[in-house]
Amino acid sequence: MASVEEKVKEITSKVTKVPVEKIELENAFAADLGADSVQSVELVAMFEDAFGITLDEDEALNVDTVGGAIEYITKVCAEQDVKTE
Amino acid sequence: MTHPLIERTEPNLLEDTFEYSLPPRILFDGPLVEYIEGKPVQFEPKEARSRDLVISDTTFRDGQQARPPYTVDQMVRIYDLMSKLGGPSGIIRQTEFFLYTKNDRETLDRCRSLDRPYPECTGWIRAVKGDFRLVKEAGLKETGMLTSCSDYHIFNKLKFSSRKECMDAYCDVVAAAFEAGVRPRCHLEDITRADIDGFVLPFADRLMEMSAGVSEELSVKLRLCDTMGFGLCYPGVRLPRSIPKLVYKLNRECGVPSDRLEWHGHNDFHKVHANGLAAWLYGCNAVNTTLFGFGERTGNPPLEAALIEYIALMGDTRGIETRVITELAEYMRSIGLPIPGNYPFVGKAFNTTRAGIHAGGLRQDERIYNIFDTEKLLGRPPRVAITDKSGVDGVAIWVNELFGLTGNDRIKKTRIHALARWVMDQYEVEGRLTAISDEELEEKARELLKDLWAKYKGNA
Numbered sequence: 001m002a003s004v005e006e007k008v009k010e011i012t013s014k015v016t017k018v019p020v021e022k023i024e025l026e027n028a029f030a031a032d033l034g035a036d037s038v039q040s041v042e043l044v045a046m047f048e049d050a051f052g053i054t055l056d057e058d059e060a061l062n063v064d065t066v067g068g069a070i071e072y073i074t075k076v077c078a079e080q081d082v083k084t085e
Numbered sequence: 086m087t088h089p090l091i092e093r094t095e096p097n098l099l100e101d102t103f104e105y106s107l108p109p110r111i112l113f114d115g116p117l118v119e120y121i122e123g124k125p126v127q128f129e130p131k132e133a134r135s136r137d138l139v140i141s142d143t144t145f146r147d148g149q150q151a152r153p154p155y156t157v158d159q160m161v162r163i164y165d166l167m168s169k170l171g172g173p174s175g176i177i178r179q180t181e182f183f184l185y186t187k188n189d190r191e192t193l194d195r196c197r198s199l200d201r202p203y204p205e206c207t208g209w210i211r212a213v214k215g216d217f218r219l220v221k222e223a224g225l226k227e228t229g230m231l232t233s234c235s236d237y238h239i240f241n242k243l244k245f246s247s248r249k250e251c252m253d254a255y256c257d258v259v260a261a262a263f264e265a266g267v268r269p270r271c272h273l274e275d276i277t278r279a280d281i282d283g284f285v286l287p288f289a290d291r292l293m294e295m296s297a298g299v300s301e302e303l304s305v306k307l308r309l310c311d312t313m314g315f316g317l318c319y320p321g322v323r324l325p326r327s328i329p330k331l332v333y334k335l336n337r338e339c340g341v342p343s344d345r346l347e348w349h350g351h352n353d354f355h356k357v358h359a360n361g362l363a364a365w366l367y368g369c370n371a372v373n374t375t376l377f378g379f380g381e382r383t384g385n386p387p388l389e390a391a392l393i394e395y396i397a398l399m400g401d402t403r404g405i406e407t408r409v410i411t412e413l414a415e416y417m418r419s420i421g422l423p424i425p426g427n428y429p430f431v432g433k434a435f436n437t438t439r440a441g442i443h444a445g446g447l448r449q450d451e452r453i454y455n456i457f458d459t460e461k462l463l464g465r466p467p468r469v470a471i472t473d474k475s476g477v478d479g480v481a482i483w484v485n486e487l488f489g490l491t492g493n494d495r496i497k498k499t500r501i502h503a504l505a506r507w508v509m510d511q512y513e514v515e516g517r518l519t520a521i522s523d524e525e526l527e528e529k530a531r532e533l534l535k536d537l538w539a540k541y542k543g544n545a
Contacts, residue, residue, distance in 0.1 A: 037476045038505045045499040057497045 004051075004077070004084050008070050011046045015039050025067035033066075047073055053080050098452075105458050108397040117366060119320045119329040126333060133366045134399060136343050139178035140391045141373045142167060143349070145192070146181045146209045146229075147385055148375035152422070159420050160192045161199070163376065166413050167388075168201040172404030175203030176395060177388070178371065181229055184208045184219040193223055207270070212254070214261040227268040229308065230258060234285050235275035248284050256291060263299050270306040272349070277315040281324045281334060289339040306345040307335060308373065311360065314353030314383065318363030328360055329367045336368040347371035352383040361386040362394050376413060377424055377431065389413070389430055407462040430463060437468040439475060439520070471521045473512035480505040487530060488541035496537060503533040 002010070005025075013020040016033040029035040035043065044060045047053075047069070053076050063072050077084045102110050116127035144167075145160055155163070164180065171177030182196075183189040197206055208228035210216035220228045232255045233243065245251040255271070262269035271292060279285050289307065296304035309331055317326045324330050328348070335341045348364030348371070350357040361372040378387035389410045396402050414424055414431035426434040436459050451467050460466040468486065469479040477498045484504065485495045498505075507529055511517040531538050 036509070037478075038502060038509050041477045041498045041502045041505065045502050048499065055499075057499055061498075 004074050005070050007050055008047070008066060008073065011043065011050060012066060012069075015042050015046065023066055025065070025070070027066050028064050029066070029069075030064065043069075051077055051082060051084070053077055053082055103452075105452050106461060107401070108393045108457050108462075110400055111394075111397045117320070117329075119327075119333065119367070121330060121333055128329070128333075128367050130366060130398075133368075136370050138365050138395065138398075139371050140171070140176055140388060140395065141178055141347060141371045142180035142204055142375065142388055143209075143373055143380070143385065144180065144375045144388070146183055147349075147380040149183075150381045151379050151384065154188070155420070157188055157192045157195060161195045162416060163413070164196040164204075165199055165201070166409055166416065167376070168199070168203060170392070170406050170409035170413065171203050172402075172406055173202075174404050175205075176392065176403060176405055177204045179207050179227075180204040181207045181209045184210060184216075184223055184225075184228075190223060193225075212258045214258055217261055217265045217267060220262075220267050221265050225267065226302070227270055227306070228262070229270040229272050230262070231274055232258075232271040232288070233274035234288065235279035236284075237278060238275050239284070252284070252288050252291065255288070256295065259292065259295055259305060263295070263303055266303070268303050268306065270308055270347070272308045272310050274310045275312040276309050276331060277311045277325050278313060279325050281331065285325075286334060286339055289335055289341060293340055304345065306347065307341055308347045308349050309335070309364070309369065310349045311351055314351040314357065316350060316356065316360045318356065318360045328363045332364060332367040332369055343368050343370045347373055349373040350386050351381065352378065352385065357384065357386045358390050358394070361391055362398075365398070377417060377422065377428070379422065387429075393430065408464045411464045434468075434470065436465060437470045439470050439472050439479075471508055471526055473509065473517075475508065477502065477505045480508055483526065484530060484534070484537070487527065488537065490541070500537065501534060504530055507533060 009020050009023045012018070012023055012029070012033065016029070016035050016039060018033050023033070027033055029040060029043065040061055044055055044057065047060070048055055051073060053073070055076060060072070063069050074084060102112055104110065113130040116129050118125050118127055120126070144163065145155070149155060167177055167180065182193045184193070193206055205227075206225065208220045208223060208225045210220060210228055210230050212230045212232055216230075233239065239245050239248060239251045243251065245254070259269050259271070273279070273285060276285060292305045292307070315326050316328050316331075318328050320329060322330070332346065332348075336343060336346060346369040348361055348369045350360045350373075357378065361374070364372055372386055372391050374388035374391045375385040376388050378384040378390075392405050392407070392410070396405060396407075410430060418424060424431055426432045429435055436455055438454050455467040466486070469475060469482045471479060471483055475483075481496065481498045481501055484501045485491070488496070490496060504526075508521060508526075511521065
């Protein structure tokens with residue numbers, strides 16, 4: 001089972017077209033990885049599907065880095081009783 | 086002088102002016118001041134509000150001069166809607182009709198047979214004695230008549246040999262009106278290009294003298310016709326272009342009461358609407374208008390805008406049925422009147438936002454990018470049009486409108502991203518340069534948002 005970090009990076013790569021090995025935890029989705037407004041929403045939607053969780057839209061769209069997303073998703077998974085590695 | 090920050094943690098939305106359920110209030114800090122012959126003269130907005138301010142209409146006269154003739158049925162329908170729009174206290178007080186053709190007279194008869202108290206029907210004739218026969222036969226109490234007052238008209242058009250000859254001729258027609266028991270409304274054509282001291286004021290004096298000899302109901306009304314749109318509403322302007330001074334001179338120097346003064350403007354310099362409001366504030370009770378501003382050349386003050394201005398000035402609707410503005414616009418479009426998309430209050434896109442950042446604001450609180458509660462007052466909720474600038478917020482608003490969802494029922498942006506992606510790809514990948522029509526987007530929504538479509542639209 002892939003870790004939260006692996007899944008987040010994989011989805012981020014798929015949406016932004018940045019190779020997964022180049023994605024760093026401190027990368028900002030918009031400023032460093034070039035995510036536009038549609039891609040930001042796509043990322044949130046794909047995180048929800050991949051982890052089986054429901055995210056607060058405004059809260060999720062305010063997370064601006066890859067590391068922040070991992071932290072936020074881990075917290076929501078715990079709150080919603082969804083297992084992660 | 087310094088300006089310290091007034092800290093707040095809650096917004097101050099200035100709701101005494103911007104009460105969303107009404108057009109924004111027109112509030113004044115004090116009197117308007119105009120210098121007349123070097124001395125300051127005050128005009129109290131409170132006094133203006135206390136007068137019987139009204140709107141008169143010339144859609145069937147000046148309005149019709151700018152287009153092919155309406156049919157009788159069309160005019161009767163417009164009259165009926167106009168009556169509903171103005172409400173029971175007759176904010177739209179009068180409308181005028183030509184009397185020259187069989188159709189003109191049939192229209193007048195059919196409008197009057199509707200038995201609406203307002204707008205009252207009046208006539209419009211040339212300043213020719215014989216034309217009063219038409220007014221009398223039609224049984225009208227009041228008629229407008231052309232009494233052009235600039236030398237451009239007196240000498241160059243009407244070919245009078247002197248101003249005296251001209252004034253005598255006009256006064257003969259006024260006397261004929263009195264004799265016929267018809268109230269004359271003298272249309273001072275081209276007043277903003279006339280010699281005010283040399284002709285207009287002496288003529289007004291003479292009309293006041295003549296009126297003193299007849300009953301109040303017959304006394305002469307004066308319509309100040311800014312025929313070429315030269316009138317200016319701001320203070321300090323020299324005559325004859327100054328609206329404050331023109332109204333002041335007729336009202337306070339010649340003694341023509343406000344309820345016998347009317348302003349008629351033209352839009353040649355884009356000032357037509359503001360000039361009408363100025364005339365109200367400085368002493369005219371009536372502003373003459375046409376529906377959607379349609380009139381000779383560049384048009385007249387738009388009737389619907391004058392109504393909105395009236396509500397803004399008075400602070401309540403006073404029985405005006407504002408939603409009929411939309412009904413009238415739909416009717417006028419259906420009979421071929423072109424109304425530009427960006428035309429205020431009724432254009433297809435008057436409250437449609439295209440920019441994504443604006444759509445984002447609209448999503449959070451429609452007041453941010455809507456002028457007033459356009460759904461309540463005009464039956465037109467704010468909308469977004471979809472282009473490359475719309476962003477996900479714009480697409481989300483569009484989808485929620487499509488499914489009729491509001492408040493907490495609104496669909497989140499994360500559920501419509503596929504449609505937002507298609508929109509962006511249209512521009513970024515396909516190189517599209519035009520807006521996306523509602524029909525086109527609906528077709529895509531049906532394809533890309535299948536679950537939502539099934540839930541909210543079923544098989545539609």
